[in-house]
Amino acid sequence: MNKREFKDRVYGELARITKSMANPHRLEIIELLAQGEFSVEQIAVEINLSVANTSQHLQILKEAHLAEIHRQGNFIYYRLSNKNVFLAWKALRELGVERIAAIERLVKEFRESNFKLEPITLDELLKKIESGKVTLLDVRPEKEFKNGHIANAVSIPVDELKKRMPELPRRTEIIVYCRGPFCVYADEAVAILNKTGFKATRLEEGFPDWSLKGLPVDVS
Amino acid sequence: MNKREFKDRVYGELARITKSMANPHRLEIIELLAQGEFSVEQIAVEINLSVANTSQHLQILKEAHLAEIHRQGNFIYYRLSNKNVFLAWKALRELGVERIAAIERLVKEFRESNFKLEPITLDELLKKIESGKVTLLDVRPEKEFKNGHIANAVSIPVDELKKRMPELPRRTEIIVYCRGPFCVYADEAVAILNKTGFKATRLEEGFPDWSLKGLPVDVS
DNA sequence: AAAATATTCAATAATTATATTGAATACTTG
DNA sequence: CAAGTATTCAATATAATTATTGAATATTTT
Numbered sequence: 118m119n120k121r122e123f124k125d126r127v128y129g130e131l132a133r134i135t136k137s138m139a140n141p142h143r144l145e146i147i148e149l150l151a152q153g154e155f156s157v158e159q160i161a162v163e164i165n166l167s168v169a170n171t172s173q174h175l176q177i178l179k180e181a182h183l184a185e186i187h188r189q190g191n192f193i194y195y196r197l198s199n200k201n202v203f204l205a206w207k208a209l210r211e212l213g214v215e216r217i218a219a220i221e222r223l224v225k226e227f228r229e230s231n232f233k234l235e236p237i238t239l240d241e242l243l244k245k246i247e248s249g250k251v252t253l254l255d256v257r258p259e260k261e262f263k264n265g266h267i268a269n270a271v272s273i274p275v276d277e278l279k280k281r282m283p284e285l286p287r288r289t290e291i292i293v294y295c296r297g298p299f300c301v302y303a304d305e306a307v308a309i310l311n312k313t314g315f316k317a318t319r320l321e322e323g324f325p326d327w328s329l330k331g332l333p334v335d336v337s
Numbered sequence: 338m339n340k341r342e343f344k345d346r347v348y349g350e351l352a353r354i355t356k357s358m359a360n361p362h363r364l365e366i367i368e369l370l371a372q373g374e375f376s377v378e379q380i381a382v383e384i385n386l387s388v389a390n391t392s393q394h395l396q397i398l399k400e401a402h403l404a405e406i407h408r409q410g411n412f413i414y415y416r417l418s419n420k421n422v423f424l425a426w427k428a429l430r431e432l433g434v435e436r437i438a439a440i441e442r443l444v445k446e447f448r449e450s451n452f453k454l455e456p457i458t459l460d461e462l463l464k465k466i467e468s469g470k471v472t473l474l475d476v477r478p479e480k481e482f483k484n485g486h487i488a489n490a491v492s493i494p495v496d497e498l499k500k501r502m503p504e505l506p507r508r509t510e511i512i513v514y515c516r517g518p519f520c521v522y523a524d525e526a527v528a529i530l531n532k533t534g535f536k537a538t539r540l541e542e543g544f545p546d547w548s549l550k551g552l553p554v555d556v557s
Numbered sequence: 558a559a560a561a562t563a564t565t566c567a568a569t570a571a572t573t574a575t576a577t578t579g580a581a582t583a584c585t586t587g
Numbered sequence: 588c589a590a591g592t593a594t595t596c597a598a599t600a601t602a603a604t605t606a607t608t609g610a611a612t613a614t615t616t617t
Contacts, residue, residue: 118446118451121385125361127443127444127519128362128364129361130433131361132364135355135358136359139352140574141348142348143352144348145344157593158594166576168595169594170576170577172594172595175594176596182436183436190584190585190592191583191592192584192592192594193593199432199435201428201436205425205428205429205431208424208427211421212354212403212419213350213351213354215421216403217350219350223346224347230338301343301344362605376563377564387607388563388565389564389565389606390605392566393566408613410562410563411561412562412614413563413564562616564611566611566612567610570606570607571606572605572606573602573605574602575603576599577599577601578597579597579598582594583592583594584591584592586590
């Protein structure tokens with residue numbers, strides 16, 4: 118094997134992995150799987166694609182060793198095969214948000230037009246936690262919360278929020294988080310809460326970003 | 338803009354960036370540009386592609402805002418537009434090396450069959466520097482060395498090494514580095530040095546990895 | 558201003574990626 | 588073991604990516 122052949126093969130393999138991520142649906146799947154494992158149909162519903170098409174995208178992730186499966190009854194559950202998959206997605210996400218003005222504009226526009234709200238970053242949250250009392254509210258589906266959440270966070274899935282608001286404190290600041298920066302659950306929750314007189318702000322990042330930093334996590 | 342439309346557009350943009358990296362030649366270009374700026378022809382020679390074809394790949398990187406240009410006379414120089422581009426490449430590289438056994442095997446096979454040598458990692462090097470004396474040898478082309486190198490490293494481009502060996506110490510251990518883990522210059526240099534009685538080892542990572550960690554760097 | 562040089566563009570052909578459809582497979586439940 | 592459910596497969600059409608070729612453009616030098 119000469120030098121050129123070696124390089125062609127190494128970069129060829131790396132491009133194969135990169136290609137397996139290089140599709141909007143597959144990126145969305147990766148972000149979803151960062152919350153835990155999901156069946157093919159659950160994934161299809163979440164990302165709004167036919168089951169057959171979703172399955173094909175999942176095959177591609179599996180063949181690239183980014184996702185792995187386990188079977189339980191009729192269902193096949195997919196999960197990310199490793200922390201590094203999320204790390205690579207996170208690096209691409211941050212590159213995108215920083216490099217492509219269009220993305221930042223999109224996110225801002227969407228938030229402002231629909232919710233008129235500024236999020237706080239993870240680093241700002243950490244300072245806030247040190248210096249005072251905040252309530253952390255996890256508005257993802259309960260399954261995802263049980264799978265892992267920020268230590269001491271309260272779980273109220275966004276679609277139960279309206280009837281379960283009494284469980285929340287009216288005085289202390291509420292920080293709402295969900296799956297990640299492009300997840301809308303937290304925005305919806307913050308809008309509902311603020312309209313009802315709570316003092317709520319969304320966290321820019323999601324649970325996986327918190328977890329990755331080695332910050333305290335609870336499971337239940 | 339509804340929720341689905343928002344997601345489609347955000348993930349669409351992110352996939353566009355990811356696609357712009359998802360090609361063997363473009364990954365190789367990114368790794369090269371992590372060393373500094375190069376003209377189109379220089380890049381074409383390094384990655385063994387026609388100038389026209391190289392130019393087209395460079396357009397794609399430029400349109401995705403991963404690379405930017407500046408003109409100097411007849412030449413157009415390309416560089417990475419930002420540290421985050423290297424960070425994303427590094428994350429993909431590490432994901433690849435960890436997930437795809439084929440890559441690790443390739444690298445190992447190639448090194449062993451051609452050079453029979455084990456590299457040391459950046460972290461091991463840092464410990465070694467603390468605890469004793471080592472000579473750091475940069476074997477990249479001189480222009481890249483001048484553009485930035487590990488503090489106190491000596492520059493001898495690999496193709497001048499045979500005649501310039503007297504400049505190197507015979508007793509202290511020599512750590513040789515180059516562009517990155519898939520760059521072969523350091524392997525070639527270590528083979529030459531060890532055959533002549535020096536005590537040389539290659540650094541697994543390259544200069545950009547060192548620089549990224551905020552470790553001391555010299556320019557000249 | 559003409560010649561020389563570096564780069565880009567445009568057109569083409571070949572390959573690869575994607576979504577859709579309906580059938581096939583694998584497992585569970587009655 | 589038949590019926591039901593979840594997933595995958597196979598075939599197809601459309602679209603996107605890639606390499607190659609030769610011409611066009613932009614800048615410098617003569």
